[in-house]
Amino acid sequence: MAKLPVSVDKIIDDFGPHKAYAPQTGFHGNSEPDKLVKTHCCYCGMQCGIKLKVKDNKIAGFEPWEEFPFNEGRLCPKGVMRYMQNNHPDRILSPLKRVEGKGFETTDWEHAMSKTVSEIKRIQDTYGKDAFAMLSGVSLTNEKSYMIGKFARVALKTANLDYNGRLCMVSAGGGNKKAFGLDRTSNSWADLKHAEVILVAGANISETFPTLTHYIWQARDNGAKLIVVDPRMIPLARTADLHLPIRPGGDSALFGAMLKIMVDNDWLDHDFIDNYTSGFQETIDAVKDYDLDWAEENTGISKELIYQAAEMWGKANTSFLLHARGIEHHTKGVENVLSCINIVLASGRIGRPYCGYGTITGQGNGQGGREHGHKCDQLPGNRDITNPEHRKYISEVWGIDEKDMPGKGLSAYEQIEAIHRGEIKGMISICFNPLVSLPNNNFVREALEKLEFYICIDTFLSETARHADIVMAGSLHEEEEGTVTTAEGRVVKINEAITPPGNTRRDGQILMELADRLGEKEKFAFPTSEDIFNELRVASKGGTADYYGITYQKVVDNMGIFWPCKTLDHPGTPRLWEDKKFETPDGKAHFNPVSYRPASEMPNKEYPVVLTTGRVVSQYLSGTSTRRIGKLLDQYPEPLLEIHPKLAFQYGIENHDLIKVKTRRGEAEFPAHVVETIREDTVFIPYHWGGKHSANQLTIDSLDPVSKIPEFKVCACQLEKTGKKGSQHLTETAYQSSL
């Protein structure tokens, strides 16, 4: 039974979210800390270096780490405030058990562990191994990600492990593997500095990767032209040379049309195309009819702007194309990514200085966490769980019989569907808050309520954890040593600043004890995080994501090492493809034909407006931690419905009117934010909030057929005036996720 044990208001009273602020004079020890620990921000894929102040085994504040080469001390507001988690009054300090009618009560580790293991065994004995599933997340270090991949397959013996990267960059991964045979941003960010043209598609860099903004401006100081493709005038678009305000879902039409213009004008690198790529002819055949009239109709961007962008891109000598969730969160996410790669390959501008391409991975370890067996179809080193050779190698590393290695499991949202079908009966999750972050989340809630047993490992009682039977009190980023791999492919060191407080445990320790109780102690005997990393190095050896040559010492000495790094004497690889030898079977970069197709749910008479979702600078993902930090909440307290004045006028909507937004999945009310900085046919809602304020009550659960990413960026909605204004009460309580 994973229904709420008591009213949601009681749970909020007990476990928050509550807004926390630092004391007026700062935390004890802020001015005279015992030590400063060099580590990284726990949030986005930039993984900015930061120094945490520690006093009496508590985090007391932060200090910029100006020597770390990526960010040189620069931070966004989330980075500045990230230190607030350790001292937070909502922090779960002990394991909890669900008590019907009461809520959650403190329990001891013995009960939490024995109850968990007995339920896992009961469910697996009754319904089969795969009836017990695991969901994980890539805010976790490489060590934890690797161990979870092994834990699910070796200790739980389930095929059904997946992760929240499924909502993040799997479309990019799918596209990168098809085109290059390897899944990593092709360059370090340093290659932005002298790019003549930077094309940013569907990446709200200034709000979601703020510290990357400086790199874009450095390039602009050096004369770079900036093209931004986004339905909204995001801060980066405000001063861009070209802003292409695309209709959500029109991406592959735009990039297909740009490819056709490049071909028509012979803005092509024939030597590169002829000698180092395959599939060019089929790819340009697929776009031969994509003339400017067609492109304008299917992208919502004027012909003139499309041509100017193609000309700017086509004629450049150096360039960098960046994309993120804006083009990836689609049922054709992989196709959108491939359509971007096609214009990069046609230009031949890759594998050279200041010629770059890449996705900007969203989560802290979105890169490393997607390489070492965290995914339902993957084994360490970015190996394929269905490939016999890969299975054999990893089975040997893990000391298991290959036939005991589970096969390919269900992806994150497919697990939710399988719960509804009665195929999955129990679940353990860590670092994932699907009740806020998955689409059509009323369906997700119903799934949670159907589980026979659910265990959640977390640091705060997230909206999803409210449905747990057992909550295991895990560790924060600063409470366990490890490594992460940043969005540019740089492996960096996360240092343990403090030991886990109260009766909490390191996540690794929790997983090792569970493995022990499931009868696999010797396979999880890792005295230190470095021991896990050393096994990961061996497990990744020979895979496309090869970490064998990376050691903790090397990472510390060099402030990060870029993979692939195959031997101990190798310095790492900031820029891929300099030898023009790609990791595909034929060694060539692959063009892939992309034919534009519409989104899974297009607007019609009944649902006439496009709804798209995204993020704001002061919140991070599902808000499990950032929706508890007072100043971050005060900056943007509740989700607003961004709407253009012309569309607002049609409905008689004025600023701050409370608007009911309805889709085929659900409805919710949001105050209107009438701004000219969005397309006239599209409304936008940020998704960080839960309960009745959750935008994901509305979004559609259609998945990309290859990457299984949900189509967060396009669905059709109705707008209805409620006759009410947004209220101070709603604004001030939105963060709590009441129902």
Add this chain to the structure above:
Amino acid sequence: MPETNYDQEMAFFVDMQRCIGCHACEMACAECETNGQESMIHVNYVDRAKSPQTTVQVCMHCEDPTCANVCPADAIHQDEFGVVHSANTSRCIGCSNCVLACPFGVPKKMEEAELMMKCNMCYDRTSAGKKPMCATVCPSQALYFGTREEIERMRPDSEPVNSFMFGQQEVNTKVNIMMPKGTHQLIIP
């Protein structure tokens, strides 16, 4: 006055076009132990209905500070390096003369404390050879602390401007605003 390493070659530059409105500067400023969790730098939208453009206002550290000139209690001190300090707490009478007189709208009266507070260019940091906190963390480097020569070399299309005409009053400041190349003075009619 304690011994100081304040480097007079170092200057503060504000480039509004780079500001992304993220508020990292405000949050970092407020962390300073002398600021009581209040920020001395302020980020505001210009007209959010039309644009995400934000402005960021920090104390301009005027050469001839109006705030100090109008202070009846002589609470605002300009040091030998040109840094205009926040009101001396034992002298400030909370009269708000400075708040009203500052042409840039910088000083704020902290009502609870009956005191004026404003930016002192992170004196604890800058006097120890470090950068002010806001310019250290600013992710777009809309706030930059360095030498004039450095910024002119790095940002060749922009011009640091530190002279302002407010009606008939000419105000020259320690802090520079980055303007299009060729601009020498900002005139506010």
